[in-house]
Structure formats: structure tokens, C-alpha cells
Amino acid sequence: MTQVKPVSIYVVDDDSGHSRLIEKNLRRSGIGNEIEVFSDGRDVLNRMQNERKQDQPILILLDLNMPGLSGKRVLKKLKTDERTKQVPVIVLTTSDSPEEIKECYELGCNLFMTKPMRYEKFAENVRQLGLVFQIVETVPVS
Amino acid sequence: MIAAPIPHDEANRLAKLFDYRVLDTAPEPNFDELTELLAIVLDVPIALVSLIDEKRQWFKSHHGLEATETPRELAFCGHAILGDDVFIVEDSHADERFSDNPLVTGEPRVRFYAGMPLITGDGYKIGTVCGIDHQPKTLDEDQRRILDIISRQVIDQLELRKNIAGREEILREQDLTLQRLDSANEEIRDFVSVVAHDLRAPVLNAAGFSDELLASADELEKVIGRAGGDLSDEARNSIAEIINDDIRDSAVHIQRSAKQMDERIAAVSSISKYGRRELEVENVNLCQVVKQVCDDHEIKLKSVGGEIQVEDLPEIDTDKMSVQLVMENVVANAVKYRDKKRPLRIKIWADVEPDGLVVHCKDNGRGIDRDDMASIFVMFRRVGLQDRQGDGTGLAFSRTIVNRLGGRIWCDSEPDQGSTFHVYLPSGQSLKTGVA
Numbered sequence: 173m174t175q176v177k178p179v180s181i182y183v184v185d186d187d188s189g190h191s192r193l194i195e196k197n198l199r200r201s202g203i204g205n206e207i208e209v210f211s212d213g214r215d216v217l218n219r220m221q222n223e224r225k226q227d228q229p230i231l232i233l234l235d236l237n238m239p240g241l242s243g244k245r246v247l248k249k250l251k252t253d254e255r256t257k258q259v260p261v262i263v264l265t266t267s268d269s270p271e272e273i274k275e276c277y278e279l280g281c282n283l284f285m286t287k288p289m290r291y292e293k294f295a296e297n298v299r300q301l302g303l304v305f306q307i308v309e310t311v312p313v314s
Numbered sequence: 315m316i317a318a319p320i321p322h323d324e325a326n327r328l329a330k331l332f333d334y335r336v337l338d339t340a341p342e343p344n345f346d347e348l349t350e351l352l353a354i355v356l357d358v359p360i361a362l363v364s365l366i367d368e369k370r371q372w373f374k375s376h377h378g379l380e381a382t383e384t385p386r387e388l389a390f391c392g393h394a395i396l397g398d399d400v401f402i403v404e405d406s407h408a409d410e411r412f413s414d415n416p417l418v419t420g421e422p423r424v425r426f427y428a429g430m431p432l433i434t435g436d437g438y439k440i441g442t443v444c445g446i447d448h449q450p451k452t453l454d455e456d457q458r459r460i461l462d463i464i465s466r467q468v469i470d471q472l473e474l475r476k477n478i479a480g481r482e483e484i485l486r487e488q489d490l491t492l493q494r495l496d497s498a499n500e501e502i503r504d505f506v507s508v509v510a511h512d513l514r515a516p517v518l519n520a521a522g523f524s525d526e527l528l529a530s531a532d533e534l535e536k537v538i539g540r541a542g543g544d545l546s547d548e549a550r551n552s553i554a555e556i557i558n559d560d561i562r563d564s565a566v567h568i569q570r571s572a573k574q575m576d577e578r579i580a581a582v583s584s585i586s587k588y589g590r591r592e593l594e595v596e597n598v599n600l601c602q603v604v605k606q607v608c609d610d611h612e613i614k615l616k617s618v619g620g621e622i623q624v625e626d627l628p629e630i631d632t633d634k635m636s637v638q639l640v641m642e643n644v645v646a647n648a649v650k651y652r653d654k655k656r657p658l659r660i661k662i663w664a665d666v667e668p669d670g671l672v673v674h675c676k677d678n679g680r681g682i683d684r685d686d687m688a689s690i691f692v693m694f695r696r697v698g699l700q701d702r703q704g705d706g707t708g709l710a711f712s713r714t715i716v717n718r719l720g721g722r723i724w725c726d727s728e729p730d731q732g733s734t735f736h737v738y739l740p741s742g743q744s745l746k747t748g749v750a
Contacts, residue, residue, distance in 0.1 A: 190519065
């Protein structure tokens with residue numbers, strides 16, 4: 173029996189509250205993919221550099237402001253590595269400074285979003301975006 | 315040889331000399347031209363500006379002589395500074411004070427010497443200007459007079475030099491202070507922006523999880539609805555009470571506070587962002603700026619039957635964005651705090667002042683209590699009736715902006731009559747150096 177690993181979304185954020193809220197709201201908006209949370213940028217890099225292509229996530233939600241390895245450095249490493257550069261990355265952060273936005277796009281982020289007060293709208297946006305790329309699996313909202 | 319005695323005021327004399335900070339400095343044309351002139355007029359091969367230091371004489375200018383200093387005990391000038399007038403040795407060979415002086419017996423073979431003391435404004439003789447020849451000589455009246463004049467020219471040059479150096483030092487210090495201020499400012503702005511973002515993270519959690527609580531309350535209600543007869547009416551009622559009065563009410567309070575906090579952080583952050591922006595001074599059509607601001611409020615004004623009257627406003631060299639922000643805040647304030655008892659009337663006009671202008675914005679709103687006047691430009695401080703949404707940053711922000719332009723904002727107000735805000739805007743390119 174071959175078990176196909178379900179395609180997943182990685183959430184990288186050192187604030188466990190934020191990742192929990194992101195996860196809950198993605199679920200509520202009807203995203204059915206497996207969601208895996210990393211609180212340290214190094215862990216996600218380790219994982220992805222040793223992962224088979226077919227096991228890689230279909231989307232990464234990346235926080236910028238993390239201790240240790242910052243989100244920008246994670247982004248740079250992901251986007252300069254042949255093995256990982258094709259995975260879409262949404263940068264999700266508390267900042268909305270134009271310089272930061274510019275820098276992230278230069279580093280290759282696919283979308284920059286400021287963390288919102290209400291996550292519903294954000295989760296809906298992610299879902300829509302995923303549908304456009306045909307990368308998310310939807311499940312009926314209970 | 316007889317060395318010159320030390321003057322009675324030596325300590326002060328030296329202090330005065332050191333004050334000029336001229337010893338061991340590079341040659342300067344202002345002095346070299348004077349010694350050249352002196353050599354020509356006295357018809358001598360050597361002319362010097364000699365300053366008498368503690369152990370040496372040092373030459374600020376040495377026309378016709380290689381040496382830049384000699385020991386003090388050999389110096390003819392040491393004798394010259396004892397008197398107030400021109401000191402002349404017509405023939406050193408015939409003068410017991412100098413006949414065996416190494417400067418006479420050897421190079422530069424001083425035979426004739428004429429030196430006029432350099433006398434400072436307060437009477438200290440710090441050195442001489444002198445002419446030297448290898449043969450005996452006499453001076454006529456005109457030559458003595460010229461020597462005297464040149465000595466005063468040298469003192470003037472030394473004074474000028476000191477003043478310029480002093481001013482340069484002040485400027486350097488000012489420059490340094492400004493640099494320090496600039497970097498301190500930059501640090502504060504960076505700090506504010508970092509803190510603002512760091513503060514947002516926990517606020518977002520408070521907001522997000524209170525939403526979760528509300529969603530859970532909804533879920534819980536559904537579950538209880540489905541439970542039907544499994545629950546007694548009494549239990550049902552008290553659960554409903556807990557859901558509404560405790561869970562929902564608490565969550566809504568947390569949400570409201572989080573929202574408020576987020577708005578304040580956003581306000582602080584936008585002020586810091588404004589501070590990071592460079593001012594761009596250009597010719598600004600004030601009329602256009604104010605009209606634009608009024609247009610933005612037109613719908614609101616119409617709905618409350620209000621009117622804004624804008625008089626002809628002059629043009630001014632300033633930073634357009636700053637003026638826009640200030641006028642926006644001032645007008646928004648007038649609209650927000652109108653008095654419902656009468657239709658809102660706002661009048662905007664300007665007076666031209668030397669180096670700038672004052673823009674006035676008068677409304678017939680509810681006015682500000684005298685006691686509250688001091689607080690209206692303070693961050694997060696809101697005064698009067700709290701029946702309007704606001705983060706309490708508009709006027710504080712306005713003051714920050716106007717200060718950055720080097721201007722001033724103030725207010726006259728009569729409770730129940732209305733308020734007039736005045737904004738002084740300086741004009742000109744000088745704004746370019748403004749720091750927030």
C-alpha cells in the first residue's frame with residue numbers, strides 16, 4: 173500500500189499565538205491542506221533541504237521578525253537554493269514599511285502581507301490566492 | 315654679551331602669546347607679505363615677525379632668513395620687547411650687549427637691528443617685527459613710522475587669525491553637536507519603529523484570540539441548541555448568561571482595547587515614518603492644498619449643513635506634504651468637534667509675516683476649556699466631551715510637523731463659541747536642514 177503524503181502548508185513564526193491563529197483561520201476559510209508549524213527558521217530550512225521534491229510544501233507563510241535566523245535570511249536561503257526556490261512564499265509580518273516590502277520582493281517573496289487585526293479576511297485572501305495557483309485543497313466549511 | 319632681562323609680566327605675557335595659538339603654525343601670506351614689505355621699505359635683507367616664547371624666539375614670518383627660531387637669550391628682540399618704542403642697534407660691533415653674540419659673530423651676522431614690539435590691545439609685548447642688515451645703518455623718521463605701523467598690522471592679523479580660529483572651532487563644535495543630535499534622532503526614530511512593530515505582535519494575539527473566543531461562544535450556543543431536552547431550562551439559562559455576560563462581553567472588551575492599542579501604535583509608527591522622510595522644499599500653492607483638504611471633507615460637511623470659507627491664500631516655499639498633513643488635522647478637528655446647536659462654519663485665511671506666514675482656521679465649534687488648553691497638543695491626550703472617535707494624536711502630530719518646519723502652532727478658544735488654530739509657517743530653503 174502506498175501512502176501519498178498530503179501536500180502541506182508550512183507556517184514559520186516564533187510567536188505560537190500567531191501561528192495558531194493563522195492555522196485556525198486557514199482552516200475556517202476552508203483550506204484542507206496539512207498545516208505544519210515551525211517556530212525556528214533553521215528547522216524549516218533543514219527540513220526543506222533534505223526533503224524530496226514531491227514532499228515539499230505548496231506554500232510557506234513566513235514571519236520576518238524572528239530571533240535567531242531572521243525571516244529575511246530564511247527567505248533569501250529558500251529563494252537562492254535550486255531545490256526550494258519554486259515554493260511560493262508569503263511574507264507575513266507586523267511591519268508595513270515600504271523599504272521592508274521592497275526588500276522582501278527583491279529577495280523573491282511571492283506576496284507580502286501585513287498581519288491583520290482580523291484574520292478572517294487574510295485567510296480568505298490566502299485561500300483565493302491558493303485557488304488561483306491551484307495549490308490548496310478545499311474542504312467544505314462545517 | 316648681555317642677555318635681555320625677563321619682563322616683569324612674563325607669566326601673563328606668555329599666556330597672552332599662547333592664547334593666539336600661533337606658535338609653530340605654518341607660514342601665512344598675510345604675515346610674509348608684511349615682512350617682505352618691511353624689508354623693502356627699510357632696505358634690509360632680513361625682516362622677521364618674531365614671537366618671544368619662554369625659551370626661544372620663534373618666527374611667524376622670516377623673510378631673507380632660513381632659521382625659524384633661535385634661543386631666547388641670543389634674541390635682539392628680547393631687548394626690544396622691554397620698551398614701548400622702536401628698538402634700534404645701529405652697529406652691533408660697537409654695542410657691548412651684542413658684540414660677542416653668536417648671531418653677530420656668526421650667521422646671520424647681525425650688524426644692524428631695528429625692532430618694534432608687537433603690543434597687544436591690553437599692553438603685552440609678545441614679540442617684535444624687525445629688520446636686520448649685515449652692515450651698520452640708520453633709520454629715518456618715515457622708516458620708523460612704517461615699522462610702527464607694520465607692528466600694529468601684525469597684531470591685527472594675529473587678532474583676526476584668533477577670531478577666525480575661534481569661530482571655526484565654534485562651528486566645528488556646532489557641527490559635532492548637530493551630528494550627535496542627528497544620530498540621536500535617528501536612533502529614536504528607529505527605536506520607535508522597532509518598538510511599534512514589536513508591540514503589534516502581542517496586540518494581534520489579543521485581538522485574534524478574542525475573535526476565537528467569540529467564535530467559540532457561537533459554537534457553544536449551537537451545541538446547547540442541539541442538546542434540546544438534555545438540559546434543564548435553568549441550566550440552559552445560566553449557560554446563556556455565561557456566554558453572553560461573561561464570554562462575549564469579555565471578548566468584546568479585549569477586542570476594543572486591542573483595536574485601540576493597534577491604532578495608537580499605528581499613529582506612533584506613522585509619526586516616526588514621517589520623521590524619517592526628508593523634507594522637500596518647493597513653492598507651494600496654499601490655496602490648492604487647503605481646497606484639497608476641504609474637498610475631502612465635503613460630503614461630511616454637506617450632511618451636517620456645514621460650510622468652509624477659504625480666503626485667497628498666498629504661495630510659500632515649504633514642504634507640501636507637511637502643510638497638507640497639518641491642515642488636514644486642523645480641519646478634521648474642526649469638523650469633528652463642531653457644536654450641534656448651530657451649523658458649522660469654518661473660515662481659513664492667512665497673514666503674511668516677515669520670513670513666512672500665519673494660517674488661521676476659525677470654527678464655531680464647541681471650543682476648548684481654558685484648563686484643557688495645555689493638553690490639546692499632547693500625545694494621546696483627549697479633552698472635553700468624549701463622544702467622538704479619535705486616537706488623540708492629530709494635534710500632537712501636527713505640532714511635531716510644524717516644529718520640524720521651524721514653525722509654531724497654537725490655539726485661541728472660547729468655550730461654546732469656537733476655536734481658532736494658528737499655524738506659523740516659515741518660508742524658505744533653510745527648511746532643508748530641518749530635523750524632526
